[in-house]
Amino acid sequence: MGLTEITDRIAKAAQDADRDPADITLIAVSKVQPNERVEAVLNEGHRSFGENRVQEAAGKWPAFRERFEGIDLHLIGPLQTNKARQAFELFDVIHTLDRPKLAKTFARLAQETGHCPPLFIQVNTGEEPQKAGIAPDDTDAFVEDCRALELPIQGLMCIPPIDETPSLHFALLRKLADRNGLSQLSMGMSDDFEQAIAFGATHIRVGSALFGARVTNAQST
Numbered sequence: 001m002g003l004t005e006i007t008d009r010i011a012k013a014a015q016d017a018d019r020d021p022a023d024i025t026l027i028a029v030s031k032v033q034p035n036e037r038v039e040a041v042l043n044e045g046h047r048s049f050g051e052n053r054v055q056e057a058a059g060k061w062p063a064f065r066e067r068f069e070g071i072d073l074h075l076i077g078p079l080q081t082n083k084a085r086q087a088f089e090l091f092d093v094i095h096t097l098d099r100p101k102l103a104k105t106f107a108r109l110a111q112e113t114g115h116c117p118p119l120f121i122q123v124n125t126g127e128e129p130q131k132a133g134i135a136p137d138d139t140d141a142f143v144e145d146c147r148a149l150e151l152p153i154q155g156l157m158c159i160p161p162i163d164e165t166p167s168l169h170f171a172l173l174r175k176l177a178d179r180n181g182l183s184q185l186s187m188g189m190s191d192d193f194e195q196a197i198a199f200g201a202t203h204i205r206v207g208s209a210l211f212g213a214r215v216t217n218a219q220s221t
C-alpha cells in the first residue's frame with residue numbers, strides 16, 4: 001500500500017477523532033519482510049520499526065542502524081527471560097512486558113546497566129489461554145508492582161482476539177490505561193488501526209498493509 005497512503009489514512013482517522021496525528025506513532029512491522037522492502041521504507045524517511053523476535057532483529061537492525069540515523073526499534077513479540085539482556089541492547093522500546101518474572105528481570109538489568117527502555121505492559125484483553133499478557137483484572141496490581149520496581153512503564157499494549165470486534169478490546173485497554181494514569185496505548189494493526197486511533201491509540205503496529213503480505217508466515221503472530 002505504501003507509506004504515503006498509510007500516513008494519509010492515519011491523518012484522516014486522527015482528524016475524525018479530533019486528534020493530532022503527531023500524537024500517533026506508526027510502527028512499521030518489518031518481521032519476515034525482505035530487506036529490500038524495509039530499506040525502501042527507510043529511504044522514504046520512516047524511522048520507527050517493530051520486530052517480534054530478538055534473533056531476527058539482531059540479524060538485520062545493527063547493519064541498518066549503521067546506515068540510517070535515528071532508528072527507533074520496538075519489540076512487539078514475546079520475550080524469553082534469557083533474551084532480556086539482548087533485548088535491552090537492541091530495542092528502544094519494549095511492548096511486551098507480560099509477566100511478573102520478566103518485570104523482575106528487567107528491574108535487575110536496569111540496576112546493573114543503569115538503563116531501561118520505555119516499556120508497555122501487554123494485556124490479554126480477550127483472556128485467551130494461548131496468548132501472552134496480564135489479565136485485565138490483574139492489570140492494576142501489576143502496574144503498581146512495576147512502579148514499585150521503578151520500571152519506566154509508558155502504557156499498555158494489546159492484540160485483540162482474531163474473531164472478536166477489536167473496538168471492544170481497544171476500549172477496555174483505554175479504560176485500564178486511564179485508570180492507572182498511563183498515557184500511551186499500543187494497539188491497532190493493518191486491519192483495524194483506524195478504529196484503534198478512534199479509541200486513543202498512540203502507537204499503531206502496521207505490517208502487511210504497509211509492506212505487502214509477509215513472504216512466509218512462519219514468524220507471524
Ligand SMILES: *Cc1c(COP(=O)(O)O)cnc(C)c1O
Binds near residue numbers: 029076077189190209
Ligand atoms: C505481526 C504483528 C503486527 C502487524 O500485523 P499486520 O496485520 O501485518 O499489520 C502487529 N502487532 C504484532 C504484535 C505483531 O506480531
